Amino acid sequence: MLAGDLPGFHRALRDELRFPLAWGTSPIRDFGTWRRTARAKVEELLLVDRQDDTPYDPEFTDRAEADGYTRERVTVSLTRYARVPGALLTPHGTGPFPAVLLLHDHGSRFDIGKEKLVRPWYDDTRLASARQWARQCYGGRFLGDELARRGHVVLCLDALGWGERGPLxxxxxxALASNLYHLGSSLAGLLAREDERAAAFLAGLDRVDARRVAALGFSLGGYRAWQTAALGDAVTAAASVCWMTGLKGMMVPGNNTLRGQSAFHMLHPGLARYLDIPDVASLAAPRPMLFLNGGRDPLFTPEGVRAAHARLRAVWDSLHAGERLRTELWPDTGHDFTVRMQEEVFAWLDAAP
Known part of the structure; x- marks a missing residue:
């Protein structure tokens, strides 16, 4: 029998999830050894080869000056399969500068990707959509342009299906996710690999201070931010807005995840047999991490968010690095990245070691 989109025995399946590889549950007591072991398991389940040393071979075009920074279009090889278009913003002045890998959201809006966060100076046809999205989700701001004006190199790329790589x-x-599974690959795994490679590309630019490379995103972009920090070492800090909970808190009737579709961008088959969502994020410890969630967010219950935050806190505290983790639930905020939240993130980025 079925219970909506869940099997009738979904509670039994959920109760059997013990997350035996989690830090504190795993018999491994050395954190470095645990991280290597847990990361290797996640890497295995991404289904996308990590050993891809394809040259980035960046191509820079459409250079234009703005108020305090320079804009460039960049096209780069993140895997051996495709060239990926993006926007690169560089502050005026003498570098190297701190940098932000800016990761766009999902939002079921596919005609724009990087344009959700960087004003598309190169494409008037996407400008109206970009402005509308900025008003809807970001308080009318283009987050990338704001960060560049404040002294950060900013890289933002289209994920598969969005902007110039879509529209999905x-x-x-x-269907896209299914076809990738048939081909021995994974939609979520490809996204994770590309984000990891994008972080390494950004950190390797001469204009960037590799000691200060942050990942930042809202919604799916927030998931991508902590995931990138968890899977690679190029990111030195990460800020995630409106994406953190535990798996059991999501797999309940009425949750958006049960609809499928957008869930496939975050679904690594079999991972729940080993690690919960905050356990994966904990692979980034003890690096500085910021998690901001809305108390009125319809996608994540406050109880699920608090439980995930507590799980994260236990990891950082166990490493005597509690001051490097900041978790907040904003009671009057929904699924939004408000200007007030942005200012909190900007201040945190400036202060992060």
Whole structure:
């Protein structure tokens, strides 16, 4: 029998999830050894080869000056399969500068990707959509432009299906994910690999201070931010807005995850047999991490967020690095990245070691 989109025995399946590889549950007591072991398991389940040393071979075009920074289009090889378009913003002045890998959201809006966060000076046809999205989700700001004006190199790229790599349609997401599984690959795994490679590319630029490379995103972008920090070492700090909870807190009737579609961008098959969501994020410890969540966010219950935050806190505290982790639940905020939240993130980025 079925219970909506869940099998009738879903509670039994959920109760069997013990997350035996989690830090504190695993018999491994040395954190460095645990991280190598747990990261290797996640790497295995991404289904996308990590050993891809394809040259980035960046191509820079459409250079234009703005108020306090320079804009460039960049096209780069993140894997051996495709060239990926993006926007690169560099502050005026003498570098190297701190940098932010800016990761766009999902939002079921696919005609724009990087343009959700960087004003598309190169494409008037996407400008109206970009402005509308900035008003809807970011308080009217283009977050990348704001960061560049404040002294950060900013890189933002299109994920597969968005902007110049789409547009995908909402109802086609499961077919895309299924076809990648048939081909021995994974939609979520490809996204994770590309983000990891993008961070390494950004950190390797001469204009960037590799000691200060942050990942930042909202919604799916927030998930991508902590995941990138967890899977690679190029990111030195990460800020995630409106994406953190535990798996059991999501797998309940009525949750958006049960609809499939967007879930496939975050679904690594079999991972729940080993690690919960905050356990994966904990692979980034003890680096500085910021998690801001909305108390009125319809996608994540406050109880699920608090439980995940507590799980993260236990890891950082066990490493005597509690001051490097900041977790907040904003009671009057929904699924939004408000200007007030942005200012908190900007201040945190400036202060992060």
């Amino acid at each position: 349609a909402y109802e086609r997401q499961q």
